[in-house]
Structures are given as structure tokens and as C-alpha cells.
Amino acid sequence: MQLEPFNFENIPLLVDVVEPLWCPSVGSSEFKRFNVEYIVRNNIWENDYRFQLMGGSEVEGAGARGGILSAAFFARKGDKCSVEEWFARESQRFPEEWLTASAMSKTFLTLMDERTLSLMNDDDIKLSLFISRKPGAGSQILDQACNHLRDEGWKNLYLWTDCECNWQWYFNHGFTLVKEDIYEPFNSEDEDYKTYIFKRKL
Ligand SMILES: CC(C)(COP(=O)(O)OP(=O)(O)OC[C@H]1O[C@@H](n2cnc3c(N)ncnc32)[C@H](O)[C@@H]1OP(=O)(O)O)[C@@H](O)C(=O)NCCC(=O)NCCS
Structure with missing residues (x-):
């Protein structure tokens, strides 16, 4: 399976995977999916660092x-x-009070991105999102992407994650925990809402 540039038509299929994990507590089901x-x-x-792996026709929703x-x-x-251009266009159909949930998501994402980027050197790169629709495909895309990044000269891969993600995965795949916080x-x-910053040498 070859690494290829991400096709934006596949976004709904990625949203299907994370919708149950990241659903906000307010709003209609349409709004919840919109926020995810x-x-x-x-x-x-x-940038040119947006990748997908395609598989056989046995995959659900496959063409x-x-x-x-x-x-x-x-x-x-x-x-x-x-994203804000998309948000300005698509958010108009939802009431202001629901959009507070989107603003809360944004504040959190921005803080964690800034915190992670501040730990990185110019020749380090951040994994910003990673979603698998089939067991095994997560490791495969990460391995292929990391080979590509290493060949280009990138030194370390950083990422942040939190307790609503599959954060344990990174411990088992060569990453070192750099920082743990509570948001x-x-x-x-x-329960505290825990955040984690991980690092792995490329
Ligand atoms: C985190 C995530 C991307 C990992 O992807 P994944 O494909 O499930 O992970 P793996 O490639 O490790 O495969 C999972 C398991 O499938 C099994 N597996 C591996 N290769 C396989 C294959 N070829 N065929 C069948 N099963 C396989 C293994 O049991 C493996 O676990 P292991 O760690 O013991 O090897 C995925 O869990 C996911 O999409 N989570 C939701 C979104 C998320 O939390 N993203 C990360 C934070 S943003």
C-alpha cells in the first residue's frame, strides 16, 4: 500500500471514526458531527504533509x-x-449558544498546538492527526510517513494527545512522554482531563 496525498472527499469517513470519541455535549446530532x-x-x-493509505474493495464505503x-x-x-474559512461558512446554520462548544474546542486545540510547537526545533515536525479505519493501518501509515520524513531530513516527530484519544498507543510505538498536564x-x-506531549526520533 502506497502513501498518497490526502483526498478531502474522505473527510466524512474519518469523522465517522472519531465522532463517538469527540462528541460535544450540546446541540443536535448534526451540530455534534459538525463540531467533530x-x-x-x-x-x-x-502543506504537502497530508497523507492517506488506500486499501482493497473489502473496506466499508470502498469504491x-x-x-x-x-x-x-x-x-x-x-x-x-x-479551517476558519470553512467554519465561517458552515457554522451559520447553528445557534450561537451551541457554537460556544466549538470555541472551547478551538481554545484547547490552539493552546496544545502552541505548547507542542514551543518544544520543537525548526527541523522537528508534528503529527497533528492520525486516524485508522482498519487495525494495522495506523502503524502502516505512520511507518511510511516517518520514512518519508526521515528521508527529507526531519529529526524528531512530536505530537500531543489527550485522554479522549488512544494515547496509550504511543507508549507502545516508540514514543517518549515529554510532558503531561491537566486541562x-x-x-x-x-476525573481530571489529561493531556500528553510525546516525542520520537525519526
Ligand atoms: C490511534 C490509531 C490511529 C491507531 O491505529 P490502528 O490501526 O488501530 O493501530 P495499529 O496499527 O497499531 O493496529 C492496532 C492493532 O491491530 C492489530 N493488527 C496490526 N496489524 C494488523 C493486520 N495487518 N491485520 C489485522 N490486525 C492487525 C494488532 O493487534 C494491533 O495492535 P498491536 O499494537 O498489538 O500491534 C487508531 O486507534 C485510531 O484511529 N484511533 C481513533 C483516533 C485517535 O485516537 N487518533 C490518535 C489521536 S489524534
């Missing part, structure tokens, strides 16, 4: 050339993200 797509799009940067198995998106220091605005009564 907003989070996904916040992690897709304007003639097969379906998307996994996707991985990276960010360099200084990269831009054009208080998302704490619940009985």
Missing part, C-alpha cells in the same frame, strides 16, 4: 479503487491552517 469535523479540520494544515484505510496529517513550525476547563467532577 471542525476538530478534524483544525488538524489539517496547508472501485478501494477505500481509505488511514490518514495522517503533519504540521511544521509556521504552517497555516485554513482544567475539561475536568469532570470525578
Whole structure:
């Protein structure tokens, strides 16, 4: 399976995977899905480091050339993200009080991105989002993407994640924990909301 540039038509299939994990507590089901797509799009940067792996026709939703198995998106220091243009257009159909949830997501994503980028050197790169639709496809896309990044001269791969993601995965795949924090605005009564920054040499 070859690494190829990400096709934006596949975004709904990625949203399907993370929707149950990242759903906000307010709003209609349409709004909840919209907010999850907003989070996904916040992690897709304007660069040539947006990848997908395609698989056989056995994959759910697959067309003639097969379906998307996994996707991985990276960010360099200084990269831009054009999500706010999409948000301005798509958010108009939802009431202001629901959009507070989107603003809370945005504040959190921005803080964690800034915190991670501040630890990186100019020749380090950040894994911003990584989603697999088939067991095994997560490791495969990351391995292929890392080979490509290493060949280009990037030194370390950084990422941040949190307790709503599959954060344990990184411990088992060669990453070292660099920083662990609690994001208080998302704490619940009985549980702290933990965030993690990981690093791996390329
Ligand atoms: C994190 C994530 C991307 C990992 O992807 P993945 O494809 O599930 O991960 P792996 O490639 O390690 O495969 C998972 C398991 O499938 C099995 N597997 C591996 N290769 C396989 C293959 N060829 N065929 C069948 N099963 C396989 C293994 O049991 C493997 O676990 P292991 O760690 O013991 O080897 C995925 O869990 C995911 O999309 N999570 C939701 C989004 C998320 O949290 N993203 C990360 C934070 S943003």
C-alpha cells in the first residue's frame, strides 16, 4: 500500500471514526458531527504533509479503487491552517449558544498546538492527526510517513494527545512522554482531563 496525498472527499469517513470519541455535549446530532469535523479540520494544515493509505474493495464505503484505510496529517513550525474559512461558512446554520462548544474546542486545540510547537526545533515536525479505519493501518501509515520524513531530513516527530484519544498507543510505538498536564476547563467532577506531549526520533 502506497502513501498518497490526502483526498478531502474522505473527510466524512474519518469523522465517522472519531465522532463517538469527540462528541460535544450540546446541540443536535448534526451540530455534534459538525463540531467533530471542525476538530478534524483544525488538524489539517496547508502543506504537502497530508497523507492517506488506500486499501482493497473489502473496506466499508470502498469504491472501485478501494477505500481509505488511514490518514495522517503533519504540521511544521509556521504552517497555516485554513479551517476558519470553512467554519465561517458552515457554522451559520447553528445557534450561537451551541457554537460556544466549538470555541472551547478551538481554545484547547490552539493552546496544545502552541505548547507542542514551543518544544520543537525548526527541523522537528508534528503529527497533528492520525486516524485508522482498519487495525494495522495506523502503524502502516505512520511507518511510511516517518520514512518519508526521515528521508527529507526531519529529526524528531512530536505530537500531543489527550485522554479522549488512544494515547496509550504511543507508549507502545516508540514514543517518549515529554510532558503531561491537566486541562482544567475539561475536568469532570470525578476525573481530571489529561493531556500528553510525546516525542520520537525519526
Ligand atoms: C490511534 C490509531 C490511529 C491507531 O491505529 P490502528 O490501526 O488501530 O493501530 P495499529 O496499527 O497499531 O493496529 C492496532 C492493532 O491491530 C492489530 N493488527 C496490526 N496489524 C494488523 C493486520 N495487518 N491485520 C489485522 N490486525 C492487525 C494488532 O493487534 C494491533 O495492535 P498491536 O499494537 O498489538 O500491534 C487508531 O486507534 C485510531 O484511529 N484511533 C481513533 C483516533 C485517535 O485516537 N487518533 C490518535 C489521536 S489524534
